[in-house]
Amino acid sequence: MYNFKEIEKKWQKFWNDNDCFKASDDFSKKKFYGLVEFPYPSGAGMHVGHVKAYGGLEVIARKRRMEGYNVLFPIGYDAFGLPTENYAIKTNTHPRIVTDNNIKKFALQLNKVGFSFDWSRCIDTTDVNYYKWTQWIFLKMYEKGLVFRDKAYVNYCPSCKVVLSNEDSQGGKCDICHSDIIQKEKVVWYLRITEYADKLLDGLKEVDYLPNIKLQQENWIGKSTGAFVNFNIKEVNELLRIYTTRPDTLFGVTFMVVAPEHPIIDKYKDRIKNMDDIILYREYASKKTEFERVQLVKDKTGVRIVGLTAINPVNNKEIPIYISDYVMMGYGTGAIMAVPAHDDRDYDFAKKFNIDIIPVISGGNGDSAYTADGVMINSDFLNGINNKKDAIEKMIDFLTKNKIGEKGVQYKMKDWAFNRQRYWGEPIPIIHCDKCGIVPVPYEELPLVLPDVTDFEPGTDGESPLAKIDSFVNCKCPKCGSSAKRETDTMPQWAGSSWYFLRYIDPSNDKEFANYDKLKYFMPVDWYNGGMEHVTRHLIYSRFWYKFLYDLNLVPTSEPYMKRTAQGLVLGPDGEKMSKSKGNVIDPLEIIDEYGADTLRCYILFMGDYGVECPWNDDAIKGVNRFLDRVYNLKEKVIRGDISKQLEVPINKCIKKVSNDIENMKFNTAIAELMKIVNLYYDVDKITSSEYEILLKLLYPFAPHICEELNEMVLNNTSLVYSSWPSFDENKTLDTTFEMVIQVNGKLRDKVCVNFDITDDNMKEIALNSENVLKYISGKDIVKIIVVPKKLVNIVVK
RNA sequence: GCGAGAGUGGCGGAAUAGGUAGACGCGAAGGUCUCAAACACCUUUGGCUUUGCCGUGUGGGUUCGAUUCCCAUCUCUCGCACCA
Numbered sequence: 001m002y003n004f005k006e007i008e009k010k011w012q013k014f015w016n017d018n019d020c021f022k023a024s025d026d027f028s029k030k031k032f033y034g035l036v037e038f039p040y041p042s043g044a045g046m047h048v049g050h051v052k053a054y055g056g057l058e059v060i061a062r063k064r065r066m067e068g069y070n071v072l073f074p075i076g077y078d079a080f081g082l083p084t085e086n087y088a089i090k091t092n093t094h095p096r097i098v099t100d101n102n103i104k105k106f107a108l109q110l111n112k113v114g115f116s117f118d119w120s121r122c123i124d125t126t127d128v129n130y131y132k133w134t135q136w137i138f139l140k141m142y143e144k145g146l147v148f149r150d151k152a153y154v155n156y157c158p159s160c161k162v163v164l165s166n167e168d169s170q171g172g173k174c175d176i177c178h179s180d181i182i183q184k185e186k187v188v189w190y191l192r193i194t195e196y197a198d199k200l201l202d203g204l205k206e207v208d209y210l211p212n213i214k215l216q217q218e219n220w221i222g223k224s225t226g227a228f229v230n231f232n233i234k235e236v237n238e239l240l241r242i243y244t245t246r247p248d249t250l251f252g253v254t255f256m257v258v259a260p261e262h263p264i265i266d267k268y269k270d271r272i273k274n275m276d277d278i279i280l281y282r283e284y285a286s287k288k289t290e291f292e293r294v295q296l297v298k299d300k301t302g303v304r305i306v307g308l309t310a311i312n313p314v315n316n317k318e319i320p321i322y323i324s325d326y327v328m329m330g331y332g333t334g335a336i337m338a339v340p341a342h343d344d345r346d347y348d349f350a351k352k353f354n355i356d357i358i359p360v361i362s363g364g365n366g367d368s369a370y371t372a373d374g375v376m377i378n379s380d381f382l383n384g385i386n387n388k389k390d391a392i393e394k395m396i397d398f399l400t401k402n403k404i405g406e407k408g409v410q411y412k413m414k415d416w417a418f419n420r421q422r423y424w425g426e427p428i429p430i431i432h433c434d435k436c437g438i439v440p441v442p443y444e445e446l447p448l449v450l451p452d453v454t455d456f457e458p459g460t461d462g463e464s465p466l467a468k469i470d471s472f473v474n475c476k477c478p479k480c481g482s483s484a485k486r487e488t489d490t491m492p493q494w495a496g497s498s499w500y501f502l503r504y505i506d507p508s509n510d511k512e513f514a515n516y517d518k519l520k521y522f523m524p525v526d527w528y529n530g531g532m533e534h535v536t537r538h539l540i541y542s543r544f545w546y547k548f549l550y551d552l553n554l555v556p557t558s559e560p561y562m563k564r565t566a567q568g569l570v571l572g573p574d575g576e577k578m579s580k581s582k583g584n585v586i587d588p589l590e591i592i593d594e595y596g597a598d599t600l601r602c603y604i605l606f607m608g609d610y611g612v613e614c615p616w617n618d619d620a621i622k623g624v625n626r627f628l629d630r631v632y633n634l635k636e637k638v639i640r641g642d643i644s645k646q647l648e649v650p651i652n653k654c655i656k657k658v659s660n661d662i663e664n665m666k667f668n669t670a671i672a673e674l675m676k677i678v679n680l681y682y683d684v685d686k687i688t689s690s691e692y693e694i695l696l697k698l699l700y701p702f703a704p705h706i707c708e709e710l711n712e713m714v715l716n717n718t719s720l721v722y723s724s725w726p727s728f729d730e731n732k733t734l735d736t737t738f739e740m741v742i743q744v745n746g747k748l749r750d751k752v753c754v755n756f757d758i759t760d761d762n763m764k765e766i767a768l769n770s771e772n773v774l775k776y777i778s779g780k781d782i783v784k785i786i787v788v789p790k791k792l793v794n795i796v797v798k
Numbered sequence: 799g800c801g802a803g804a805g806u807g808g809c810g811g812a813a814u815a816g817g818u819a820g821a822c823g824c825g826a827a828g829g830u831c832u833c834a835a836a837c838a839c840c841u842u843u844g845g846c847u848u849u850g851c852c853g854u855g856u857g858g859g860u861u862c863g864a865u866u867c868c869c870a871u872c873u874c875u876c877g878c879a880c881c882a
Contacts, residue, residue, distance in 0.1 A: 089858065171836055212802060212877085219877075220877095220878085242882080243881095243882070264875075326882090327880080327882045331881045339880085339882090344799080470854090535877095536878095543878060601851095606810095606823075607811085608810060609811080612875095614803085617809075617824070620823065620825095621824095668822085669810085669813095669822080671823090672821065672822035673821095674822095676825075679822095697862085739818080741818050745815080746817085746861090748818055751818070783862080784862070785862090786817090786863080792863095794862055
């Protein structure tokens with residue numbers, strides 16, 4: 001085996017000493033900005049997943065440098081966050097120290113893989129000089145009215161003692177410790193991301209994201225169009241306002257449902273005759289865990305509100321009102337009109353409570369809700385209309401004219417709960433003054449530095465540890481000068497990662513988050529690769545921050561990322577997701593130690609489709625190692641010379657295939673192609689220096705160390721970093737002959753090698769004279785003969 | 799439940815504007831080298847009742863020809879999850 005240890009050390013030092021991967025600020029050059037999701041520097045260190053996640057764009061970046069681009073391929077650390085804080089509490093070490101140690105370890109490990117990052121631009125979100133600008137952007141958002149405070153039922157994790165966003169508590173479990181979350185009323189900070197919902201949706205049209213990534217974002221934003229309709233309540237002077245996507249079914253409404261938390265209940269509690277039952281139901285509903293709510297989807301529960309009756313504004317029918325937990329307070333108005341004939345949930349509810357079911361669209365059979373299209377019936381002025389769109393339009397016209405409702409839009413996306421009761425995060429730069437209310441920290445006082453403390457435990461009622469530090473809390477109001485108190489909550493982990501790609505462009509600027517001219521040159525990010533798990537939260541959040549900055553004319557384009565791709569997971573050898581508890585974790589450093597970084601890099605890209613998850617195979621890695629050995633051993637066969645006639649076509653084909661495959665992230669087939677050409681090189685007596693050089697250049701992005709070494713040792717060339725990517729001649733990718741396939745009734749019966757420029761008639765003639773074919777066609781009628789030029793002949797017989 | 803995607807040898811996976819199924823690699827078998835082993839190299843390797851037949855989850859369909867297109871069905875993965 002070649003001495004990978006020595007070679008890898010040597011070239012990593014060479015690249016570092018010569019600043020090979022530093023992006024230049026020379027605006028005259030064509031640029032390429034390749035971005036990978038910066039790691040959270042956990043104590044566990046680098047994972048094979050990182051090698052795959054970064055390995056893809058690493059190959060692209062190395063290729064781009066050879067193509068003459070000024071490449072910006074940066075790296076940094078997303079270092080605020082709970083795991084570090086919890087570790088700090090457990091070991092009684094300051095999170096700063098934990099973070100610094102982990103970062104050091106990570107840097108060492110990333111370097112061992114030989115990634116071509118521009119380390120001079122390395123950033124750390126917990127660095128004061130970085131989070132100063134995170135706070136600055138937050139204040140800008142505050143200034144523009146995008147930050148607000150509101151009382152809300154929040155997802156609260158009793159174990160972590162922290163308020164979680166909806167995104168961080170999916171499935172009713174805490175994203176960090178996986179314990180059950182509970183609902184708790186609290187005043188929280190929000191970012192008004194819903195204001196950008198339409199822009200975030202529209203912007204997807206301009207960018208080149210993988211289709212499923214776009215789809216996930218669209219689902220996340222969840223735009224729906226419909227109508228708001230106001231129902232009068234008979235007993236009191238009150239409107240019950242609902243949102244529906246199906247105003248066309250208004251004549252089929254037979255009851256209404258409000259969420260358990262709906263304010264109308266408390267407002268008219270004196271009027272409600274069965275308030276005791278309702279209070280009981282509310283308690284029952286609040287105790288249900290998320291799991292139970294999901295499991296019991298079919299089993300609807302609820303209580304009729306006795307004493308309040310709604311009136312359908314389109315036909316003045318009196319209809320009962322229920323409360324039920326299948327209606328959410330957080331979406332629409334927290335109240336719905338129920339049309340059991342045409343909605344599954346309403347149907348289930350109506351069946352259970354014996355409520356009338358009135359069909360208004362023909363086509364159903366009564367056994368279930370009919371949700372497909374049909375002709376409108378039982379619907380007065382809508383009768384006879386045979387499509388949903390027209391019916392909806394006509395009804396909205398009617399609602400608007402009679403002032404009982406109007407067209408409306410709703411989003412599933414909610415405003416972003418933007419505070420955590422934790423220590424290890426960016427302090428929210430806000431001051432609470434008794435006289436002036438909420439006062440932002442003046443820009444010139446930034447950064448608001450996270451104070452040094454010794455006790456990181458959260459307070460008893462889920463208060464931030466910062467609340468215990470008087471010297472931090474007590475301050476003067478910047479407006480009136482009287483004593484005031486600082487906000488003690490910190491920002492969520494998503495904050496720092498929402499704009500990090502901008503800081504890479506100008507990492508040490510202390511006047512602004514980044515210089516506009518530099519941004520204009522480097523933005524947008526040409527290619528962003530990362531995990532599927534981040535395509536909703538992080539990708540939406542960072543697009544939101546970027547679009548906000550765009551509206552302030554602080555960044556040059558409306559979208560930050562031109563292209564977004566995602567790699568699939570690396571599974572354990574057992575086909576399961578790698579985890580410590582399963583004991584199936586592969587340590588990349590052990591692989592580097594045993595086979596070298598080049599083998600690891602190639603194997604991870606060779607193991608399967610880059611975008612699909614794939615299990616690790618301990619044996620298969622040997623094959624890749626063997627391949628690199630064979631490339632190394634080829635050096636004995638090299639003689640000076642140009643590309644031989646014999647290898648001209650295969651080499652041109654290889655260049656074409658490898659070049660295209662890299663662009664399409666089909667790294668596995670690119671490496672397979674390189675294996676093929678190496679096998680071919682072994683089949684000939686001698687190979688020329690030109691032939692060897694092309695192999696080394698094509699392989700270099702995947703296995704840079706060994707290629708640099710051979711390029712220097714065998715070919716006496718200077719470094720491959722800024723050498724030129726091989727070009728191919730389309731004409732020379734074509735063979736002069738091809739293997740003509742002869743089929744009888746679609747079945748392969750013979751193959752004949754013929755000249756590429758053969759005519760169709762000649763192909764027919766050869767086919768009909770083939771001995772193998774004659775066996776199958778003699779004595780039978782030839783119905784027809786199909787000729788596919790330069791491919792095959794199919795003889796159809798009866 | 800809804801939405802999206804995927805089912806191909808012993809294994810990871812190639813090949814779809816319809817045209818030689820199984821590239822490349824692993825594993826396995828045999829051989830060369832060696833006292834022997836490892837490494838390396840060479841040959842073979844989808845299955846079978848082998849003049850041929852069957853094979854891309856299953857059942858149909860379109861076609862001269864289907865892994866690829868259409869319909870139905872099963873399984874798995876991912877995303878969303880009572881979103882009105």
